Amino acid sequence: MSTVREALVDLGAIARNVATMRAAAGDTPVMVVVKANGYGHGAVPSARAALAGGAEWLGVVDIAEGLELRAAGIRAPILAWLHDPAADYAVAVENNIDVGINYVAQLEQVAAIAGRANVHIKVDTGLSRNGVPEHEWGLIFAAAADHERAGRLAVRGVFSHLANAGEAEDAQQVAGFQRALEAATAVGLTPHVTHLAATAGAIRVPAARFGLVRIGIGAYGLSPFADEQPRELGLTPAMQLSAIIASVKRIPAGSGVSYGYDYVTERETTLALVPLGYADGVPRHASGTGPVSINGVTYRVSGRVAMDQIVIDVGDAPVSIGDRAILFGDPISGVPSAADWAQAAGTINYEIVACIGSRVTRRYLE
Ligand SMILES: Cc1ncc(COP(=O)(O)O)c(C=O)c1O
DSSP: OOSEEEEEHHHHHHHHHHHHHHHHHOOEEEEEEOHHEEEEOOOHHHHHHHHTTTEEEEEEEEEEHHHHHTTTTTSSSSSEEOOTTOOOHHHHHHHEEEEEOOOOOHHHHHHHSSOOOOEEEEOOOOSSSSSGGGGGGGHHOOOOHHHHHTEEEEEEEOOOOOOOOOOHHHHHHHHHHHHHHHHHHHHTOOOOEOOOOOOOHHHHOGGGGGGGGEEEEEGGGGOOOOSOGGGGGTOOOEEEEEEOEEEEEOTTTOOEEEEGEEESSSEEEEEEEESSSEEEEGGGGGGOOOOETTEEEEEOOOOOOOSSSSEEEEEEEOOTTEEEEEEOOGGGGSSEEEEEHHHTTSOHHHHHHTTTOSEEEEEEEE
């Protein structure tokens, strides 16, 4: 079966990537991050593949994402780490979803619910996003220890996130995280899941591995580094984005193509219409530059990316309606990569895969 707009996801690749990442992280246990619909790959199938590849934990952003995994029958430990003020922590507890804690009032909210929540306290070691700032570590750990002794919650973990700002900055964050762990231990907490590194840190910052690494992009076979491609890391890109060409026509020289006529044909040529546009996640910033492979030849998007379609000038190549245009996949097979699209659009590979829209059918290779 093939579909008109298709993100073909190789689940075996995800499983192998997880095993590769665990080995690259010195055999540190792995949490695979399946937030944002598994970076666009599908949360539930990606989670199952990750567990098959040896992941011990799954990471999501909010409780709803965790519930989707539980509804599919996934029993592995799940951590959800970013909550809105009205989040239903009781539902998290009922469904055995660990709760990331970002500030003192949130700890109190979680302590006040009927069940005994498993929490991971997030400390800010320098990213300045969510997480408790250092001047409040003593306060939150002391409060958490009180609640734990009273049986209101259990502090299963302490975690933080790297800013990937450079070697010295990573080292500072590692040192900060160690101070946080000492502060937790000093008030009698015994968090047994300590985690700081994501894919980049897991590979390049051994001191950041602690007891668990949270692997997102690497599990999907993409590189977090501009200077190292997936293959050099032993990873296989899991997603191939393609569509069936919907129309082909011959047009004369001097024809303007797509909105604004940013592209004008230099000679009589063939245009192929690919039914993927910015509503499907094809970045409009890649107008005129995004690479597309058709029948083994890579072309550039001709003119602007529209909401539902892109046009490719294929010259005199024999391209037909029904041929498949591949936007990105595993470059080993000669097609463009998600990184190529990221470069064309001035963004990162994360955004290319995570933004694939809902009109694109996810098809899975088991
Ligand atoms: C808290 C946290 N941990 C881990 C990850 C996974 O990062 P990566 O995809 O770089 O492995 C993310 C993703 O942004 C995150 O927000």
